Amino acid sequence: MATPQCERPMRERVEEYINKLQDEIVSAFEKLDPSSPPFKRDSWVRPQGGSGRSCVFASTASSDLAALNGEPSPNASGQQSILEKAGVNISVVHGNLPPAAIKQMRADHSSMPLPEREEGLPFFAAGLSLVVHPRNPHAPTVHANYRYFEITEPKASSSTEASQGEAENAQPKVLAWWFGGGSDLTPSYLYEEDAVHWHTTIRDACTPHGPQLYPTFKKWCDEYFYIPHRGETRGIGGVFFDDLNSGPHARFPGAAEGEEPKRPRTPNECFAFAQSLGNAFVPSYLPILSKRHSLNYSPAERRWQLLRRGRYVEFNLVYDRGTKFGLMTPGARIESILMSLPETARWEYMSEVGQEEGSEEEKVMTVLKEPREWV
Amino acid sequence: MATPQCERPMRERVEEYINKLQDEIVSAFEKLDPSSPPFKRDSWVRPQGGSGRSCVFASTASSDLAALNGEPSPNASGQQSILEKAGVNISVVHGNLPPAAIKQMRADHSSMPLPEREEGLPFFAAGLSLVVHPRNPHAPTVHANYRYFEITEPKASSSTEASQGEAENAQPKVLAWWFGGGSDLTPSYLYEEDAVHWHTTIRDACTPHGPQLYPTFKKWCDEYFYIPHRGETRGIGGVFFDDLNSGPHARFPGAAEGEEPKRPRTPNECFAFAQSLGNAFVPSYLPILSKRHSLNYSPAERRWQLLRRGRYVEFNLVYDRGTKFGLMTPGARIESILMSLPETARWEYMSEVGQEEGSEEEKVMTVLKEPREWV
Numbered sequence: 001m002a003t004p005q006c007e008r009p010m011r012e013r014v015e016e017y018i019n020k021l022q023d024e025i026v027s028a029f030e031k032l033d034p035s036s037p038p039f040k041r042d043s044w045v046r047p048q049g050g051s052g053r054s055c056v057f058a059s060t061a062s063s064d065l066a067a068l069n070g071e072p073s074p075n076a077s078g079q080q081s082i083l084e085k086a087g088v089n090i091s092v093v094h095g096n097l098p099p100a101a102i103k104q105m106r107a108d109h110s111s112m113p114l115p116e117r118e119e120g121l122p123f124f125a126a127g128l129s130l131v132v133h134p135r136n137p138h139a140p141t142v143h144a145n146y147r148y149f150e151i152t153e154p155k156a157s158s159s160t161e162a163s164q165g166e167a168e169n170a171q172p173k174v175l176a177w178w179f180g181g182g183s184d185l186t187p188s189y190l191y192e193e194d195a196v197h198w199h200t201t202i203r204d205a206c207t208p209h210g211p212q213l214y215p216t217f218k219k220w221c222d223e224y225f226y227i228p229h230r231g232e233t234r235g236i237g238g239v240f241f242d243d244l245n246s247g248p249h250a251r252f253p254g255a256a257e258g259e260e261p262k263r264p265r266t267p268n269e270c271f272a273f274a275q276s277l278g279n280a281f282v283p284s285y286l287p288i289l290s291k292r293h294s295l296n297y298s299p300a301e302r303r304w305q306l307l308r309r310g311r312y313v314e315f316n317l318v319y320d321r322g323t324k325f326g327l328m329t330p331g332a333r334i335e336s337i338l339m340s341l342p343e344t345a346r347w348e349y350m351s352e353v354g355q356e357e358g359s360e361e362e363k364v365m366t367v368l369k370e371p372r373e374w375v
Numbered sequence: 376m377a378t379p380q381c382e383r384p385m386r387e388r389v390e391e392y393i394n395k396l397q398d399e400i401v402s403a404f405e406k407l408d409p410s411s412p413p414f415k416r417d418s419w420v421r422p423q424g425g426s427g428r429s430c431v432f433a434s435t436a437s438s439d440l441a442a443l444n445g446e447p448s449p450n451a452s453g454q455q456s457i458l459e460k461a462g463v464n465i466s467v468v469h470g471n472l473p474p475a476a477i478k479q480m481r482a483d484h485s486s487m488p489l490p491e492r493e494e495g496l497p498f499f500a501a502g503l504s505l506v507v508h509p510r511n512p513h514a515p516t517v518h519a520n521y522r523y524f525e526i527t528e529p530k531a532s533s534s535t536e537a538s539q540g541e542a543e544n545a546q547p548k549v550l551a552w553w554f555g556g557g558s559d560l561t562p563s564y565l566y567e568e569d570a571v572h573w574h575t576t577i578r579d580a581c582t583p584h585g586p587q588l589y590p591t592f593k594k595w596c597d598e599y600f601y602i603p604h605r606g607e608t609r610g611i612g613g614v615f616f617d618d619l620n621s622g623p624h625a626r627f628p629g630a631a632e633g634e635e636p637k638r639p640r641t642p643n644e645c646f647a648f649a650q651s652l653g654n655a656f657v658p659s660y661l662p663i664l665s666k667r668h669s670l671n672y673s674p675a676e677r678r679w680q681l682l683r684r685g686r687y688v689e690f691n692l693v694y695d696r697g698t699k700f701g702l703m704t705p706g707a708r709i710e711s712i713l714m715s716l717p718e719t720a721r722w723e724y725m726s727e728v729g730q731e732e733g734s735e736e737e738k739v740m741t742v743l744k745e746p747r748e749w750v
Binding site for chain 2: 042054056058085087228229230306310313314317318324327332334335337338339341342343344345346347348349350
């Protein structure tokens with residue numbers, strides 16, 4: 001189970017994987033809607049270290065204007081695009097984590113070393129993050145994220161090691177590491193068969209890595225994507241996990257007594273689990289989008305979708321930890337952080353929509369107020 | 376200068392004033408647009424103590440649907456309504472402030488007593504809050520708020536006083552009090568004459584109460600309505616103040632040395648100042664709205680307005696203290712707190728709008744990135 005010495009460093013393997021995954025996911029969307037313009041690829045470099053690539057889909061300016069004028073926004077073949085706004089982004093960044101940031105992260109990551117040195121510690125973070133808002137109110141919004149984080153020994157001490165016989169270009173010693181991620185679905189209208197397909201695909205990606213992973217991370221997802229001031233979840237969930245590594249994990253009771261159930265522990269096992277989830281994204285979501293994107297919809301259904309997107313904005317701006325952390329980080333790439341927001345959102349005072357008993361709008365509210373077990 | 380014993384309690388006088396002000400303001404909007412439906416009056420009672428009245432304007436459901444269908448939403452006479460979404464709300468609430476809340480408020484309000492008693496202390500809060508989002512991109516969004524806050528002795532000790540000869544229905548002794556409020560303007564397109572009119576009217580309402588009030592509270596407004604992650608203010612400001620009472624005030628240097636400039640100090644003086652600002656609302660805003668609501672606008676201008684409304688949402692959900700406090704308060708009236716959000720907001724990834732040199736969109740950005748002195 002131990003990682004062989006000759007194996008490539010995890011950071012390189014993760015970087016390679018998320019690059020490949022980004023291409024696969026973007027291609028799947030482009031293949032589904034060949035008459036719409038392709039995603040816009042946008043590479044960027046972080047002055048403090050690292051780089052990334054955003055792949056973004058947006059209504060083109062001319063179709064935007066048409067839509068604002070009240071005309072439908074057609075694509076080349078005269079049809080509306082399937083997606084309204086989407087981003088599939090990867091970033092691979094590194095730098096120095098100041099003691100204050102280390103201290104803050106220790107709250108969620110027990111393996112984080114104590115911030116002993118004034119200069120902080122080097123970190124490495126690589127991840128893929130995506131949000132897709134389709135145009136049709138019957139097609140759900142989806143979000144997914146897969147990430148790897150490392151804290152390493154400062155360069156000074158690794159050069160000491162190097163002088164003790166290791167190669168000059170040896171990788172710095174990893175002091176702490178973890179994987180995190182997950183995916184969740186936000187429908188405006190509930191299709192039970194879609195919810196079952198979504199959760200089944202994700203569960204089947206989890207189970208080979210441990211039978212407790214899906215139920216544990218499904219619950220975590222329902223808890224995380226919750227809007228307290230509305231008393232409802234953002235959507236119908238999926239899985240959410242963080243801080244997955246070889247140490248004890250707060251979400252698996254019995255960890256202290258060594259009674260923890262089978263779960264990924266070594267770097268290779270955790271990476272294999274993250275890959276399994278990443279690879280499940282296309283088969284979990286694309287069949288749903290294919291089935292729903294061309295359904296007829298009414299202005300009333302569009303209105304409900306925009307109201308639900310208002311809730312999406314409320315969650316992301318008020319509660320999402322990644323967004324909040326990003327907005328507070330000086331020099332952060334705001335456009336990437338707020339890429340998750342929908343193109344259009346709507347707020348009505350005391351809206352009556354969604355209140356009517358027996359309506360399709362009330363049906364989805366029921367499962368947002370009380371998360372259901374889908375598989 | 377001392378308040379005469381026979382004078383009515385401030386809480387009653389404030390309540391009466393904000394009731395009257397709400398009627399005046401709502402009437403002014405209704406008079407400007409007689410062919411649109413009137414504001415919807417909606418009274419509510421707070422189970423823990425107090426009540427309020429919301430006066431709300433919203434596109435009616437049928438015109439909503441028309442707009443979502445791409446048709447303009449006409450009013451009775453076939454015209455679009457001047458306002459898109461507006462709320463003019465008053466609330467008069469009282470109850471018990473727990474020690475934790477007292478402690479938190481002491482950070483901003485130096486006159487707040489120490490939270491010595493486990494049961495906390497009685498509070499009273501009365502205020503008017505309004506947000507108006509007109510439909511036309513050339514007409515600015517406006518926000519205003521005027522509020523009065525009191526902390527009183529617990530009932531037990533006031534009944535002791537009563538037994539010492541005072542009337543049974545004596546008002547509780549006020550331990551701390553302050554006025555706060557202000558108004559600020561958020562244009563999508565900059566009309567310098569409108570900005571000058573707005574600031575001149577507000578300045579003229581301030582100056583009789585002290586020449587330093589306008590410059591001090593104008594600066595405070597620019598600082599408060601700032602969106603750090605965008606590096607821009609929410610709008611072109613106005614005035615913002617808080618914690619105004621007879622004690623020293625952090626915004627007036629020299630307070631400790633008794634060198635503070637002339638400013639409202641007694642309850643009557645502070646109330647007179649708040650009334651002066653409240654009374655200035657209609658003359659500061661309505662002439663601007665009258666001038667701009669019927670200008671022709673293009674879909675591109677509408678798009679820019681919706682993008683700017685996205686920024687409005689970002690400020691309110693991420694930074695506004697009142698909103699954040701409200702969302703975290705169990706049992707708070709969410710619909711009133713989020714009434715400030717626009718009907719529709721828009722987000723684009725890396726939008727090119729507003730970047731073009733010499734454009735009208737860039738012109739407004741210039742004054743949002745560097746607040747200007749308008750009078």
